[in-house]
Amino acid sequence: MTLALVVAAAMFVGILAYALFGGADFGSGFYDLTAGGSRGGAALRTQIDHSIGPVWEANHVWLVYVLVIWWTAFPTAFAATMNTLIIPMLLALLGIVLRGASFVFRKYAATLAQARVFGIVFAGSSLITPFFLGAVVGAIASGRVPIEGRGDLIGSWVTPTSIIGGVVAVGTCSFLAGVFLVADAARAGSVDLEHRLRRTTIGVGVATGMIVLGALVPLRDDAPTLVEGLQGRAAPLVVVSALAGLGTLLLLGGRRYAAARVTAVVAVAAVVAGWGVGQYPWMLVDELRIEEAAGASATLEALLVVVGLAGVLVLPSLAYLYRLTQTEPWAHSSH
Amino acid sequence: MTLLEVSLALATDEPAGLLPAREQMALSLGWHIVLACFGVALPTMIFVFHWRGLYRDDAVALGLAKRWGKVSAVLFAIGAVSGTVLSFEMGLLWPGLMGTFGDVIGLPFAFEGLSFFIEAIFLGIYLYGWGRIPPKRHLLMLIPMGFSGIAGTFFILSVNAWMNDPTGFRIVGGEVVDINPWAAMFNDQVWLQFLHMWVAAFMVVGFVMASVYAVGILRGRDDSHHRLGFKVPFAFASVAAVAQPLVGHVLGLRVAATQPAKLAAFELAAETESPSPLRIGGLLIDGEVRYNFDIPYLGSIIARNSFTKPVQGLDTIPLEDQPPINIVHLAFQGMVGIGTLLALAAVAYWLMRWRGRDLLERRWWLRFVALAGPLAVVALELGWIATEVGRQPWVVYGVMRTTEAAGENSGLWWLLGATVVVYGAMTAGAVVVLRSMAHRWRSGEEDLPSPYGPHLADVERAPR
Ligand code: HDD
Ligand code: HEM
Ligand code: HEM
Numbered sequence: 001m002t003l004a005l006v007v008a009a010a011m012f013v014g015i016l017a018y019a020l021f022g023g024a025d026f027g028s029g030f031y032d033l034t035a036g037g038s039r040g041g042a043a044l045r046t047q048i049d050h051s052i053g054p055v056w057e058a059n060h061v062w063l064v065y066v067l068v069i070w071w072t073a074f075p076t077a078f079a080a081t082m083n084t085l086i087i088p089m090l091l092a093l094l095g096i097v098l099r100g101a102s103f104v105f106r107k108y109a110a111t112l113a114q115a116r117v118f119g120i121v122f123a124g125s126s127l128i129t130p131f132f133l134g135a136v137v138g139a140i141a142s143g144r145v146p147i148e149g150r151g152d153l154i155g156s157w158v159t160p161t162s163i164i165g166g167v168v169a170v171g172t173c174s175f176l177a178g179v180f181l182v183a184d185a186a187r188a189g190s191v192d193l194e195h196r197l198r199r200t201t202i203g204v205g206v207a208t209g210m211i212v213l214g215a216l217v218p219l220r221d222d223a224p225t226l227v228e229g230l231q232g233r234a235a236p237l238v239v240v241s242a243l244a245g246l247g248t249l250l251l252l253g254g255r256r257y258a259a260a261r262v263t264a265v266v267a268v269a270a271v272v273a274g275w276g277v278g279q280y281p282w283m284l285v286d287e288l289r290i291e292e293a294a295g296a297s298a299t300l301e302a303l304l305v306v307v308g309l310a311g312v313l314v315l316p317s318l319a320y321l322y323r324l325t326q327t328e329p330w331a332h333s334s335h
Numbered sequence: 336m337t338l339l340e341v342s343l344a345l346a347t348d349e350p351a352g353l354l355p356a357r358e359q360m361a362l363s364l365g366w367h368i369v370l371a372c373f374g375v376a377l378p379t380m381i382f383v384f385h386w387r388g389l390y391r392d393d394a395v396a397l398g399l400a401k402r403w404g405k406v407s408a409v410l411f412a413i414g415a416v417s418g419t420v421l422s423f424e425m426g427l428l429w430p431g432l433m434g435t436f437g438d439v440i441g442l443p444f445a446f447e448g449l450s451f452f453i454e455a456i457f458l459g460i461y462l463y464g465w466g467r468i469p470p471k472r473h474l475l476m477l478i479p480m481g482f483s484g485i486a487g488t489f490f491i492l493s494v495n496a497w498m499n500d501p502t503g504f505r506i507v508g509g510e511v512v513d514i515n516p517w518a519a520m521f522n523d524q525v526w527l528q529f530l531h532m533w534v535a536a537f538m539v540v541g542f543v544m545a546s547v548y549a550v551g552i553l554r555g556r557d558d559s560h561h562r563l564g565f566k567v568p569f570a571f572a573s574v575a576a577v578a579q580p581l582v583g584h585v586l587g588l589r590v591a592a593t594q595p596a597k598l599a600a601f602e603l604a605a606e607t608e609s610p611s612p613l614r615i616g617g618l619l620i621d622g623e624v625r626y627n628f629d630i631p632y633l634g635s636i637i638a639r640n641s642f643t644k645p646v647q648g649l650d651t652i653p654l655e656d657q658p659p660i661n662i663v664h665l666a667f668q669g670m671v672g673i674g675t676l677l678a679l680a681a682v683a684y685w686l687m688r689w690r691g692r693d694l695l696e697r698r699w700w701l702r703f704v705a706l707a708g709p710l711a712v713v714a715l716e717l718g719w720i721a722t723e724v725g726r727q728p729w730v731v732y733g734v735m736r737t738t739e740a741a742g743e744n745s746g747l748w749w750l751l752g753a754t755v756v757v758y759g760a761m762t763a764g765a766v767v768v769l770r771s772m773a774h775r776w777r778s779g780e781e782d783l784p785s786p787y788g789p790h791l792a793d794v795e796r797a798p799r
Contacts, residue, residue: 054463057415057455061448067422068448071433072441079434082426083742090750093423097757100416104409105764110771118764295438296514306445314452317479321456324468 003301004073004294008283010307011069012276018062019272020176020265023169025056026099027177029126030170031200032119038112043193044181045119049107051184054325056103058318060096065310073303074293076147077283084151085139088132088162095129098122127170134169138162141279142223143286160218161226168215171208172268178204179248179264183257202252209245212271225285229278237277241270350738355747356428357737359754361723363420365716366758370414372715374454375488375533376540376571377407378481383567385474395559399567401465402776403544408462409768413761415455420754428747432730432740435511439504440497442516443490450487453479488536489529496524499722500593501731524593527586534575534582535718538677539711541572546708549701556777565695569704572711573681579674584637591638594732595647596656597725600663602634603627607648610635615668619649619660658727667721673714677707 028048035041071078082089098121106118135157142161144151156162178201185193220227230238244267251260279285283293294300381403388397422444426433460468461476468476497503503519504511548565591598598604603614605624611634617627638646649657680703687694694700730737 054459056459057412058452058459060415060419061452061455064419064422064451065445065448068441068444071426071437072445073438075434075437075441078426078437079430082423083430086427086744086746089423089427090753093420094753094757096419097416097761101413101761101764104412105768108405108409108768108772110768110775114767114771295441296516298514299438299441299516302442302516303445306442306449310449310452314449314456317453317456321460324460324464327467 002291003297003304004291007069007073007294007300007303007307008290010304011066011073014062014066014069015276016269016272018059018066019172020268021055021059022062023130023173023268024176024180025052025059026126026130027170027173027175028052028181029099029123029177030174030204031177031181031197032126033123034200038116043190044196047181047185047188047190047193050188051181051325052103053107055321056100058321060100063096069303069307073295073300074283074290075295077288077293080147080284080288081136081140081145084145084153084156085136087153088135088139088157092129092132092136095125095127095132098125099129130169130173131166134165134167135162136165137169137275138165138223141165141226141275141285142219143225143284145284145287147284147287160222164211164215164219168208168212168271171204171211172271175201175205175208175248176264176268179252179257179260182252183261186255186257198252198255202249205245205249205252209242209249213242223285225282226275226278229280230274233280234274234278237270237274241267241274244270350741352428352744352747353738353741355751356741359424359428359747359751361720362751362754362758363417363424365719366762367414367417367421368715368719369539369712370410370417371488372536372539373407373410374414375484375536377403377410378477378484379537380540380544380568380571381407382474382477382481384563385477389470389474393563395563398560399564402772404462404465405772406769407458409765409772411454411458413765415451417758417761418451427750428742429730429740430742432735435735436504436731439511439514439516439519440494443493443497443520446520447487447490450483450490453483454487457483485533488533489525490520492529492532493520493522493525495722496528497522498729498731499528499726500524501734506734524589527582527589531579531582531586531718534579535711535715537571537575538579539708539715541568541570541575542677542704542711543708544568545572546705549704552695553698553701553705562695565704569681569684572677572707573685576674576677576681580671580678583671583674587638588640591646594726596649596652596658597663598638599647599649599652600658600660600725601667601721602638602646603660603664604634604646604648606650607645608634609645610641610643611638611646613637617664619664656728658725663721663725666717666724670714670717670721673710673717677711677714680707 028051032041032045032048035044067078102118102121102125106115106122109115109118138159138161139145139151139157142159144156144159178197182194182197182201185197216227216230219230244263248260248263248267251257251263281289281291283290381400384396384403385400387393388395388400425444426437457476457480461473461480464473464476497519500522501519502522503515503517505513545565545568548561551561552565587598587601590601602611603617603619603624604611605619605622612629613633614624615628615630617624619625634646635641635644649660684694684700726732728736728738730740
């Protein structure tokens with residue numbers, strides 16, 4: 001493995017972590033949006049606040065980590081992507097800003113009317129971000145980011161691959177969020193909530209799964225390089241994802257929530273990893289390989305020091321945070 | 336003249352993306368930096384309250400820790416999202432800078448990301464940990480938060496210091512070679528700039544918090560809660576305010592050594608005079624200094640630590656290498672003026688207290704403290720304007736001009752417009768929420784309802 005590849009892998013780990021943890025936080029916006037009126041939706045919204053409140057800022061930093069490694073290690077690829085995909089990038093960013101701000105504003109709002117406004121912004125913007133980030137992935141994976149000059153500002157991402165990417169991102173985020181929320185509701189002993197969430201989550205899961213599988217057909221024309229990878233090198237991951245997704249649905253049906261959380265994470269991780277493996281060795285598909293994109297090797301080495309430090313400092317802290325949120329005193333929303 | 340007008344005046348055959356990028360940078364950084372100060376200094380302040388509450392069994396202090404913890408939840412959230420905007424922006428606005436020097440100066444950004452991770456993780460634990468983890472351990476969660484805020488400041492300032500004093504690479508035939516990211520990160524300027532910014536953060540947060548309680552006392556809420564809420568942050572701010580002119584002075588000596596054009600603009604030195612006077616006020620109009628008040632010798636003493644060494648005059652610097660003089664001069668003097676005032680005020684307060692008189696009994700003093708918080712914020716902004724505008728026309732001093740860093744994207748005006756709207760709304764939201772929090776606390780409600788307004792119980796009780 002070359003230095004560039006190691007750094008790219010470290011960056012991809014960040015993408016995976018953001019997709020899983022950040023994704024679950026964003027996905028909870030879907031349930032918030034569909035929770036119903038203020039009275040009927042109160043229990044669910046409280047559960048959402050309780051589940052993502054302690055973790056969303058930490059989960060969000062994965063994105064910062066990815067961006068920073070990207071522009072430091074692969075500056076030309078980053079510049080090219082930003083140049084062509086500026087619009088979906090900015091819309092994703094808008095979602096990030098509105099989501100984060102309105103989430104805390106709602107939590108501390110003075111009146112129900114205020115809280116409702118912030119709540120709508122929170123829930124709506126939670127869906128914007130995964131959609132447009134998915135569209136960005138679609139544009140890169142279908143070879144629409146040129147290294148010289150600027151690709152079409154709109155046409156580069158209003159394509160079948162990008163739309164599918166966006167929809168799949170929203171679907172997988174919502175599915176993950178649903179599985180986590182059901183488990184939290186069950187642990188907190190909210191039976192009604194548990195039933196409601198379980199039903200919606202299974203629906204979201206079935207829909208997303210069908211889109212992912214059905215997507216392979218239009219992708220074949222629109223993103224041939226990616227599809228070739230998905231059917232070749234990445235095929236095992238696609239299979240794992242399908243099986244884990246199916247397993248999650250069954251486990252949800254049987255109320256085995258702890259196990260369902262694991263399989264749901266595996267299913268989504270496999271989808272994301274499938275994309276990465278599928279487009280290897282390209283950084284920008286059909287345009288720029290990972291090796292060619294790499295910056296100065298002194299910088300790549302230095303970045304590995306940062307990655308190593310992250311392993312020593314950040315991962316144990318994160319583990320502690322997640323473990324705390326799963327302990328008994330944290331299960332109940334007496335906050 | 337506003338910044339916009341000045342930039343417009345500068346705007347001759349510039350890339351289309353330059354002016355909007357400048358305004359965007361100034362707006363988003365000027366906004367973020369205020370919140371960043373809270374990220375740096377608030378954990379320490381809360382720690383003191385919380386520690387006192389826990390180990391001295393002081394319920395008032397514990398209450399203060401809880402409340403400021405909740406305030407920090409709001410401030411850190413918008414600090415985090417506005418910081419994310421900046422991570423996108425560096426690539427978006429300055430393609431020439433990040434494309435060319437991304438691998439020289441990316442390393443501190445990566446370390447900064449690491450610091451934010453730690454800060455965000457322990458923030459989550461701290462905020463939600465009340466009553467959920469053992470009290471003594473809960474208190475300790477503030478320590479990694481405090482340190483990571485400081486570390487984050489160091490790393491981001493290392494980027495800015497590098498732009499002022501670039502090292503860690505060579506340019507051979509137009510190519511950037513021999514890249515050493517560690518040398519770029521630990522450039523000669525970073526330690527002083529970091530120290531100055533760190534102290535500034537404690538001034539800003541300390542005086543702002545003290546202001547809040549000064550206003551409360553003025554309005555007749557003079558109780559132990561307000562007194563303690565005033566005392567702790569004011570003590571921090573006092574130490575910082577006294578240290579700041581010293582640090583700033585040493586930082587100024589470095590500017591003299593590395594960026595003579597900037598120093599000339601700071602000091603409004605139209606020509607080299609030996610010894611140089613300290614010039615207070617004044618504007619450069621058609622090449623002449625007007626409306627100024629000079630104190631002989633003091634310029635040399637302050638800027639050069641000498642009775643004779645001059646401040647190098649603008650007449651020795653080619654026009655195309657000069658920054659916009661008046662803005663830089665006024666911003667710099669505004670910062671120094673406010674800094675001096677706040678330092679004197681801090682000394683005066685503690686002297687009086689030592690002599691047995693408590694200025695908190697005086698309304699004029701409370702009114703002054705109420706202003707001190709906003710003044711510190713103004714000094715912070717002015718300091719950044721002096722630094723950033725004073726570096727012009729260079730983005731990387733002596734290496735890359737700002738015009739080379741900008742792109743050709745005139746669509747950035749749309750971005751700027753949208754940013755003004757979104758940041759305006761976010762500011763309004765934060766103000767509304769923080770005010771209503773304070774309001775509720777005053778009416779005796781400690782636990783704020785979550786998460787969408789009334790307590791669940793209220794909803795259930797509400798008339799159907
Ligand atoms: C509360 C805020 C505050 C206060 C009271 C002061 N400063 Fe300051 N100053 C800053 C906040 C600041 C800053 C915003 O943090 C800057 C911008 C860049 C930096 O590193 O610090 C800065 C920059 C800055 C620079 C420019 C460094 C450069 O361009 O590289 C100098 C020379 C000084 N300061 C000097 C002073 C002096 C002599 C002060 C005396 C009272 C003073 N500052 C008070
Ligand atoms: C460490 C953090 C910072 C970094 C890395 C940074 C970086 C930059 C860059 C790349 C530019 C554009 C190039 C240029 O015009 O020189 C710029 C300009 C500017 N920045 Fe900063 N900046 C930082 C902090 C701040 C802060 C906190 C403020 C707050 C007021 C600020 C105010 C400005 C202004 C006013 C300009 C425009 C200057 C002009 O074009 O005349 N900067 N900065
Ligand atoms: C002098 C300038 C700056 C200082 C002192 C500073 C400091 C800080 C601090 C202490 C925080 C964490 C506290 C909080 O969330 O409020 C923060 C957040 C952040 N800053 Fe800055 N910053 C500066 C400029 C910048 C610049 C130029 C960038 C990017 C290019 C940036 C990117 C970020 C990001 C991404 C976050 C959010 C991290 C999170 O999710 O918690 N900052 N900043």
